[in-house]
Amino acid sequence: MTIAYIRTEKNFDAVHEQLQLINSYAQANNLVIDDEFIDHTSQNKTLDQREHVTKYFQSHQNSTLLFSDVWVLTTHMGDLIQMFSCLLRNQFEVHFIKQNVIMSDQSSVMMVLGLMDHLRQRLQEDAKRSIGRPKGSKSSSKFDVYFNEIIEYIKEGKSVSEMARILGVSRSSLKDYIESREMKQIAVGSLLTNLPDNGEEHLINTIVCPK
Numbered sequence: 001m002t003i004a005y006i007r008t009e010k011n012f013d014a015v016h017e018q019l020q021l022i023n024s025y026a027q028a029n030n031l032v033i034d035d036e037f038i039d040h041t042s043q044n045k046t047l048d049q050r051e052h053v054t055k056y057f058q059s060h061q062n063s064t065l066l067f068s069d070v071w072v073l074t075t076h077m078g079d080l081i082q083m084f085s086c087l088l089r090n091q092f093e094v095h096f097i098k099q100n101v102i103m104s105d106q107s108s109v110m111m112v113l114g115l116m117d118h119l120r121q122r123l124q125e126d127a128k129r130s131i132g133r134p135k136g137s138k139s140s141s142k143f144d145v146y147f148n149e150i151i152e153y154i155k156e157g158k159s160v161s162e163m164a165r166i167l168g169v170s171r172s173s174l175k176d177y178i179e180s181r182e183m184k185q186i187a188v189g190s191l192l193t194n195l196p197d198n199g200e201e202h203l204i205n206t207i208v209c210p211k
């Protein structure tokens with residue numbers, strides 16, 4: 001089973017941006033997403049306060065998880081260690097798309113440590129500056145609920161007019177949405193061109209040690 005896991009968090013990537021990346025990655029790697037889990041809990045909540053998340057993971061052992069970035073799991077380092085340990089123990093295959101790495105019980109220790117240090121560096125950087133909406137991020141749209149349907153329509157070659165009729169929405173508004181979300185690029189997986197070629201090596205090389 002392949003699961004897309006998305007986190008709603010105002011201080012990081014918006015939901016539609018995570019969906020864009022996940023859909024592009026799935027398309028490029030011939031993965032079929034069977035379920036979509038949207039986690040609405042605040043990043044201030046620790047793992048013991050996210051019972052619905054732990055129950056979901058426990059009921060989907062041996063699955064493939066798709067995350068846009070490491071922070072989606074948690075921004076608490078202690079929780080990250082526990083979540084990594086439990087995911088690996090329960091035979092999950094975890095794809096971190098921005099880092100372009102796959103974590104499994106066969107992964108190297110250095111790669112797993114690299115993921116942890118990546119999050120540590122991200123949190124450290126955020127602590128040094130005021131946190132707000134990331135530059136270039138877009139607000140939510142009424143069309144977000146149709147995101148996956150629109151992607152499929154584009155793949156099928158449907159015109160914007162056809163899609164607007166099917167969805168019962170304004171053609172011009174839908175056209176603007178498709179262009180602003182780069183959905184035609186998503187449909188062919190072209191948003192993945194900036195991912196590191198050798199994700200594991202790149203991740204390990206970004207580990208920062210004290211001077």
